[in-house]
Amino acid sequence: MKNERFEKGWKKFVEIHGPVAKATVNSLQDISPELGRFVTEFAFGNIYSRPGLNLKTRQLLTIASLATLGTAPLQLKSHIKGALNVGCTKQEIVETLLQMAIYAGFPKSMNAMYAAKEVFKEKAKRRASK
Amino acid sequence: MKNERFEKGWKKFVEIHGPVAKATVNSLQDISPELGRFVTEFAFGNIYSRPGLNLKTRQLLTIASLATLGTAPLQLKSHIKGALNVGCTKQEIVETLLQMAIYAGFPKSMNAMYAAKEVFKEKAKRRASK
Amino acid sequence: MKNERFEKGWKKFVEIHGPVAKATVNSLQDISPELGRFVTEFAFGNIYSRPGLNLKTRQLLTIASLATLGTAPLQLKSHIKGALNVGCTKQEIVETLLQMAIYAGFPKSMNAMYAAKEVFKEKAKRRASK
Amino acid sequence: MKNERFEKGWKKFVEIHGPVAKATVNSLQDISPELGRFVTEFAFGNIYSRPGLNLKTRQLLTIASLATLGTAPLQLKSHIKGALNVGCTKQEIVETLLQMAIYAGFPKSMNAMYAAKEVFKEKAKRRASK
Amino acid sequence: MKNERFEKGWKKFVEIHGPVAKATVNSLQDISPELGRFVTEFAFGNIYSRPGLNLKTRQLLTIASLATLGTAPLQLKSHIKGALNVGCTKQEIVETLLQMAIYAGFPKSMNAMYAAKEVFKEKAKRRASK
Amino acid sequence: MKNERFEKGWKKFVEIHGPVAKATVNSLQDISPELGRFVTEFAFGNIYSRPGLNLKTRQLLTIASLATLGTAPLQLKSHIKGALNVGCTKQEIVETLLQMAIYAGFPKSMNAMYAAKEVFKEKAKRRASK
Numbered sequence: 001m002k003n004e005r006f007e008k009g010w011k012k013f014v015e016i017h018g019p020v021a022k023a024t025v026n027s028l029q030d031i032s033p034e035l036g037r038f039v040t041e042f043a044f045g046n047i048y049s050r051p052g053l054n055l056k057t058r059q060l061l062t063i064a065s066l067a068t069l070g071t072a073p074l075q076l077k078s079h080i081k082g083a084l085n086v087g088c089t090k091q092e093i094v095e096t097l098l099q100m101a102i103y104a105g106f107p108k109s110m111n112a113m114y115a116a117k118e119v120f121k122e123k124a125k126r127r128a129s130k
Numbered sequence: 131m132k133n134e135r136f137e138k139g140w141k142k143f144v145e146i147h148g149p150v151a152k153a154t155v156n157s158l159q160d161i162s163p164e165l166g167r168f169v170t171e172f173a174f175g176n177i178y179s180r181p182g183l184n185l186k187t188r189q190l191l192t193i194a195s196l197a198t199l200g201t202a203p204l205q206l207k208s209h210i211k212g213a214l215n216v217g218c219t220k221q222e223i224v225e226t227l228l229q230m231a232i233y234a235g236f237p238k239s240m241n242a243m244y245a246a247k248e249v250f251k252e253k254a255k256r257r258a259s260k
Numbered sequence: 261m262k263n264e265r266f267e268k269g270w271k272k273f274v275e276i277h278g279p280v281a282k283a284t285v286n287s288l289q290d291i292s293p294e295l296g297r298f299v300t301e302f303a304f305g306n307i308y309s310r311p312g313l314n315l316k317t318r319q320l321l322t323i324a325s326l327a328t329l330g331t332a333p334l335q336l337k338s339h340i341k342g343a344l345n346v347g348c349t350k351q352e353i354v355e356t357l358l359q360m361a362i363y364a365g366f367p368k369s370m371n372a373m374y375a376a377k378e379v380f381k382e383k384a385k386r387r388a389s390k
Numbered sequence: 391m392k393n394e395r396f397e398k399g400w401k402k403f404v405e406i407h408g409p410v411a412k413a414t415v416n417s418l419q420d421i422s423p424e425l426g427r428f429v430t431e432f433a434f435g436n437i438y439s440r441p442g443l444n445l446k447t448r449q450l451l452t453i454a455s456l457a458t459l460g461t462a463p464l465q466l467k468s469h470i471k472g473a474l475n476v477g478c479t480k481q482e483i484v485e486t487l488l489q490m491a492i493y494a495g496f497p498k499s500m501n502a503m504y505a506a507k508e509v510f511k512e513k514a515k516r517r518a519s520k
Numbered sequence: 521m522k523n524e525r526f527e528k529g530w531k532k533f534v535e536i537h538g539p540v541a542k543a544t545v546n547s548l549q550d551i552s553p554e555l556g557r558f559v560t561e562f563a564f565g566n567i568y569s570r571p572g573l574n575l576k577t578r579q580l581l582t583i584a585s586l587a588t589l590g591t592a593p594l595q596l597k598s599h600i601k602g603a604l605n606v607g608c609t610k611q612e613i614v615e616t617l618l619q620m621a622i623y624a625g626f627p628k629s630m631n632a633m634y635a636a637k638e639v640f641k642e643k644a645k646r647r648a649s650k
Numbered sequence: 651m652k653n654e655r656f657e658k659g660w661k662k663f664v665e666i667h668g669p670v671a672k673a674t675v676n677s678l679q680d681i682s683p684e685l686g687r688f689v690t691e692f693a694f695g696n697i698y699s700r701p702g703l704n705l706k707t708r709q710l711l712t713i714a715s716l717a718t719l720g721t722a723p724l725q726l727k728s729h730i731k732g733a734l735n736v737g738c739t740k741q742e743i744v745e746t747l748l749q750m751a752i753y754a755g756f757p758k759s760m761n762a763m764y765a766a767k768e769v770f771k772e773k774a775k776r777r778a779s780k
Binding site: 160161173 | 331358365
Binding site: 062 | 172173177178180182183187188190191192194195196197198199221222224225226228229230231232233234
């Protein structure tokens with residue numbers, strides 16, 4: 001079932017999310033392996049692999065969208081980690097979430113900030129324990 | 131009632147949206163002039179004036195958020211124009227809206243594309259008529 | 261098919277919305293008459309007829325909810341008219357919509373203001389033509 | 391306060407949700423018993439009791455709607471259980487949630503899959519412990 | 521750029537939507553041809569082509585999702601037409617939209633009904649003019 | 651950085667939310683202190699301090715909006731506490747959330763009720779332990 005688009009997507013998925021890529025696909029394995037495949041092929045193979053926007057900008061856009069949805073804290077945290085992985089600074093992430101207060105309202109902006117806070121803390125803890 | 135924050139916001143509002151800034155504030159004048167003032171002071175004076183992200187990135191983030199909401203076509207078109215004004219390319223705008231298919235679903239991505247299409251057409255028409 | 265709950269709901273529906281009650285039920289007649297009946301029985305017979313909150317407060321709450329949804333401009337306008345009918349002032353309606361900027365974001369607050377502006381204008385026109 | 395519509399609704403509620411029906415109504419008892427009554431009367435007495443769609447289709451439609459909302463994981467799990475109770479297969483449920491990726495975006499589809507995964511696991515555990 | 525998945529998707533797209541398939545892809549041609557391709561490949565090639573649910577059920581699920589979103593009236597109308605094309609009855613469509621009142625609220629259910637009403641009218645007019 | 655608007659906002663923030671005001675601002679301190687400042691200045695300094703609606707009505711409107719969003723249970727609980735603080739009765743809060751079933755659907759109304767139930771329980775516990 002593996003194909004070129006999947007391979008390209010998988011490389012991009014791992015480039016952005018590191019070991020979380022495998023964990024995400026695994027988490028869907030016994031319920032809907034197709035969904036893991038479609039995420040890899042479509043989101044990462046078709047979209048994130050496109051030229052026209054660099055990965056840093058793409059991650060900030062995703063964070064803006066997920067903060068606006070407000071219903072996917074798991075994916076928001078995951079993409080905040082991904083943003084750090086591809087070189088976004090904490091300040092850029094925080095600025096993105098702050099700006100969302102205008103469009104998505106203060107509660108969604110605040111909850112997204114709490115998600116970022118957790119991610120930054122976990123990262124600091126991992127770094128400290130090395 | 132004018133203050134420093136309002137003045138700073140107004141300059142930024144005009145820098146991004148050109149004559150649409152005045153039209154927006156005017157459109158609220160006889161229903162809620164405060165809302166026009168708060169948009170100017172908070173959105174443009176407090177947020178868009180901040181360092182940490184350049185205006186081009188901020189406009190793309192706004193477009194991502196408005197496409198995800200899906201309920202504010204007027205403001206989406208307005209910010210697509212603003213994105214062009216501050217130097218975003220059509221390609222960057224289209225890439226942003228395309229990426230939203232992953233997070234907000236295809237219908238919202240498609241409707242945002244139709245909004246962009248209208249903005250690009252209006253701009254081409256204005257240019258042609260000069 | 262008429263019953264006590266329907267009759268109670270219908271009276272409340274007309275008390276709040278005047279001739280719009282009949283127009284609403286009629287607009288559903290040839291597609292889903294049940295929906296018109298359920299709106300009358302449940303929304304107006306079961307909920308709006310309850311004690312515990314006066315009609316003015318109930319209308320403002322509804323306007324807050326519809327402005328937050330952002331997807332039902334028709335019903336928002338309808339309930340702004342209803343709010344005026346049961347004695348809410350224009351100022352109370354505008355304050356309600358302004359406050360929504362905090363929770364639902366500025367675009368939804370602005371669009372709700374435009375809806376209110378239209379309702380107020382139509383009302384002024386009707387009054388002027390008498 | 392019991393009436394014919396309530397009785398019809400209650401039978402349908404129990405037919406779909408089994409012991410969860412009583413648990414749901416009980417969970418609302420000390421905060422808003424009316425809400426439990428309205429759910430029973432309106433959702434189950436007025437809607438689910440209607441002819442025109444069989445219960446299996448109705449449950450899949452509800453799952454599609456709750457996955458699209460993305461804000462009610464408790465009710466989503468509850469209706470996934472209900473779908474199994476009225477004879478939907480796991481495959482039909484998973485197909486329904488997969489299709490939602492198109493309309494509600496991948497994050498909502500993924501989170502709905504995680505909800506289904508938990509329900510299927512709990513069910514397997516209960517069966518194993520018998 | 522055409523591939524097997526695109527061909528399979530295109531056949532399914534036309535099977536469900538008839539001439540609207542071409543119109544949809546065309547409407548995106550000069551703004552984002554990729555989006556038209558992704559809709560064809562992913563939505564119709566990957567999802568609607570799957571076994572596990574028949575096309576009639578899939579269309580009702582889509583209608584349920586779009587009515588719940590409430591922000592894509594264009595696509596809702598399009599899929600109501602598609603539902604009729606694959607053999608859903610008007611009654612099944614109306615029942616689906618009615619049930620959404622429980623989960624998405626009455627305004628979204630009502631607006632979806634108005635969309636269905638327009639589709640049914642247009643269809644009757646076309647038939648009458650033949 | 652403190653200013654008149656901040657001071658006015660802070661007083662209103664504490665009047666409504668008591669010690670939760672400080673806890674909220676503190677929770678944002680190490681991720682985005684600006685957001686805490688903007689909430690204080692804009693939400694409480696600019697909006698809640700306005701005449702035109704009393705604080706009790708404003709709290710009920712906020713609860714209606716947050717129940718309709720459905721994505722901010724933390725803030726919903728916080729504002730239910732705030733509503734009690736400024737003199738809303740439990741009955742008024744429950745009526746508000748019940749009415750939301752019409753506009754936001756039953757699942758959001760139910761989840762908001764569960765939030766209210768928790769707040770009322772915590773309050774009863776605190777009172778009992780004095």
